[in-house]
Amino acid sequence: MARQNTVFKEAYNRYAVALRTDTALPSEPEIAAQLGVSRSTARAILTRLSEEGIIRWNKRQKIVLRQPTDHDLFPSEETDSLHDIIERSFMQRILADDAAPGMQINELELAREIGTGTTSVREFLIRFSRFGLIEKRPNSHWTLKGFTREFALELADVREMFELHSAAEFGRLPRDNQSWADLAAMRDEHHAMLADINQRFKDFSVLDERFHLLIHRASKNRFIADFYDAIAIVFHYHYQWNKTAARQRNERAIHEHLDYIAALESGDQAAIETACRAHLHSARQTLLQSLPQVATESA
Amino acid sequence: MARQNTVFKEAYNRYAVALRTDTALPSEPEIAAQLGVSRSTARAILTRLSEEGIIRWNKRQKIVLRQPTDHDLFPSEETDSLHDIIERSFMQRILADDAAPGMQINELELAREIGTGTTSVREFLIRFSRFGLIEKRPNSHWTLKGFTREFALELADVREMFELHSAAEFGRLPRDNQSWADLAAMRDEHHAMLADINQRFKDFSVLDERFHLLIHRASKNRFIADFYDAIAIVFHYHYQWNKTAARQRNERAIHEHLDYIAALESGDQAAIETACRAHLHSARQTLLQSLPQVATESA
DNA sequence: ATTTTGTTTTTTATCTACAATAAACATTTT
DNA sequence: AAAATGTTTATTGTAGATAAAAAACAAAAT
Numbered sequence: 001m002a003r004q005n006t007v008f009k010e011a012y013n014r015y016a017v018a019l020r021t022d023t024a025l026p027s028e029p030e031i032a033a034q035l036g037v038s039r040s041t042a043r044a045i046l047t048r049l050s051e052e053g054i055i056r057w058n059k060r061q062k063i064v065l066r067q068p069t070d071h072d073l074f075p076s077e078e079t080d081s082l083h084d085i086i087e088r089s090f091m092q093r094i095l096a097d098d099a100a101p102g103m104q105i106n107e108l109e110l111a112r113e114i115g116t117g118t119t120s121v122r123e124f125l126i127r128f129s130r131f132g133l134i135e136k137r138p139n140s141h142w143t144l145k146g147f148t149r150e151f152a153l154e155l156a157d158v159r160e161m162f163e164l165h166s167a168a169e170f171g172r173l174p175r176d177n178q179s180w181a182d183l184a185a186m187r188d189e190h191h192a193m194l195a196d197i198n199q200r201f202k203d204f205s206v207l208d209e210r211f212h213l214l215i216h217r218a219s220k221n222r223f224i225a226d227f228y229d230a231i232a233i234v235f236h237y238h239y240q241w242n243k244t245a246a247r248q249r250n251e252r253a254i255h256e257h258l259d260y261i262a263a264l265e266s267g268d269q270a271a272i273e274t275a276c277r278a279h280l281h282s283a284r285q286t287l288l289q290s291l292p293q294v295a296t297e298s299a
Numbered sequence: 300m301a302r303q304n305t306v307f308k309e310a311y312n313r314y315a316v317a318l319r320t321d322t323a324l325p326s327e328p329e330i331a332a333q334l335g336v337s338r339s340t341a342r343a344i345l346t347r348l349s350e351e352g353i354i355r356w357n358k359r360q361k362i363v364l365r366q367p368t369d370h371d372l373f374p375s376e377e378t379d380s381l382h383d384i385i386e387r388s389f390m391q392r393i394l395a396d397d398a399a400p401g402m403q404i405n406e407l408e409l410a411r412e413i414g415t416g417t418t419s420v421r422e423f424l425i426r427f428s429r430f431g432l433i434e435k436r437p438n439s440h441w442t443l444k445g446f447t448r449e450f451a452l453e454l455a456d457v458r459e460m461f462e463l464h465s466a467a468e469f470g471r472l473p474r475d476n477q478s479w480a481d482l483a484a485m486r487d488e489h490h491a492m493l494a495d496i497n498q499r500f501k502d503f504s505v506l507d508e509r510f511h512l513l514i515h516r517a518s519k520n521r522f523i524a525d526f527y528d529a530i531a532i533v534f535h536y537h538y539q540w541n542k543t544a545a546r547q548r549n550e551r552a553i554h555e556h557l558d559y560i561a562a563l564e565s566g567d568q569a570a571i572e573t574a575c576r577a578h579l580h581s582a583r584q585t586l587l588q589s590l591p592q593v594a595t596e597s598a
Numbered sequence: 599a600t601t602t603t604g605t606t607t608t609t610t611a612t613c614t615a616c617a618a619t620a621a622a623c624a625t626t627t628t
Numbered sequence: 629a630a631a632a633t634g635t636t637t638a639t640t641g642t643a644g645a646t647a648a649a650a651a652a653c654a655a656a657a658t
Binding site: 300301302303304305306307336337338339340343358359405406407408417421438439440 | 638639640641645646647648649650651656657658
């Protein structure tokens, strides 16, 4: 088959769960915009809802007849985009213990294992290569460079350069900029998490990502933004498989964030730099400690 | 057809021109290593050379019978890799005057125009996207973001962060490191070019690229290296089509490089930073001045 | 016992085809 | 006349096929 209709199925699920009996639905273009899909897909959703007897549809009249049940939804395996499936599967492999740096990556084998065509795997690998974890020898195979100490150090260096830059830019934002309000809200979220740290310390990584993203947005630099995307994905999987997310470590990070936020709010560039450096230093330590202990590779 | 044998043809040309009558050729693995291809391709080259009567080949005995002529070589259109063809063609399009920022990029149309399949174009666009000049809306078209003032400023900012870092690292290299010898050689090259600046100012961009690459290698950071690759390609095409490469501007840049080199050799970190900043500042001006004057986009 | 050559197998690079999705165009309704 | 629906067309995403190139294996030569 050429292409799975995962866009349709995912959007269908998303729309179905939000339906309330006896309400009337808006126009097709409006539904499409709401879901972030084309009108063609929106119409396919309406068609299916109608066929399943969930709505009564006649031209402009779209009435919800009944609440859809779990039974009406598509199973989650069918709604994941191929890209996400490949990403998950691939990250699982390269973060597994037997994935030694230097290992060859075979497109065809990967594709077979995931149950997909080679084209998609190739395109994924090309996109993924910007993270610096794999490398291609032209006309030949990909090589796994691996989540090594070198990788972590290089990543941390760039991260520090970028974040110092972004933090300084943030400090220069005019006071009426939306980011200051966002920052204040985030400060409160940090306090709230701290108050209930024993229960909520696992939620920190999400907050952490949002916090740094807010800082980086101030730089309005596409290269910095792209790099942070890469970091976020790598960290997402890395910490998911290496659950060293100690309560204590996260608590300390929250305190550092709060210091950092206070420095930003002071507008004092020297204070910002100090707080930023302090946090980045301990983030670097955290990253290094989370590495698999063997992957020090001597090549 | 599935795949053009451009690797073979390009390597054949490369090997043929280096042949000298009556010499004996080395073993197949050695030839392959020399050319950077597999033994299969090396054998294909030997086979063809033999068929054309250029060598006499019998097992280990490979004697050059005659010097190949231009007539024996494959024409250059047949030796370019598809990737290079697409890259050239695409850069030509996006640097052309009628390529307005915000423009849609159509894979199929591009492929037809270049005379290639869509897969190759897709893969090229994915790879190219890391340069920040194009952006994809999922399930929909690519958008040209364009060589705008914003792009140039964002690029310059990152470049400055990276180069300051690399230059500092360079200053810390142990004195017996090969890079110091390379730097000294490069200093001489700069002097030589300066002595004959009226004739040679056009060669500066190549020297410039090599100089900055040498600096960046000191950082041993894959992200910095990758970013510099991107810069180099973008600049390569940009300056090729926007021939604002004024003699005067290049002369000034050479002087800045020489100051920069002297600072590095002094090992004084403060001096390095000063010289590096000075050069990067004027490089930024050069970049901004070379922009198409209209592309200031208000979106 | 290595290294080289001869042969076969595997893998990559690229094309073509086609369903899903988006986008464009035409008609109807308010 | 503007917005919504109905219909058609264009474009993307993905699989499958195949020649080129690389890699692995086997036999021969130093």
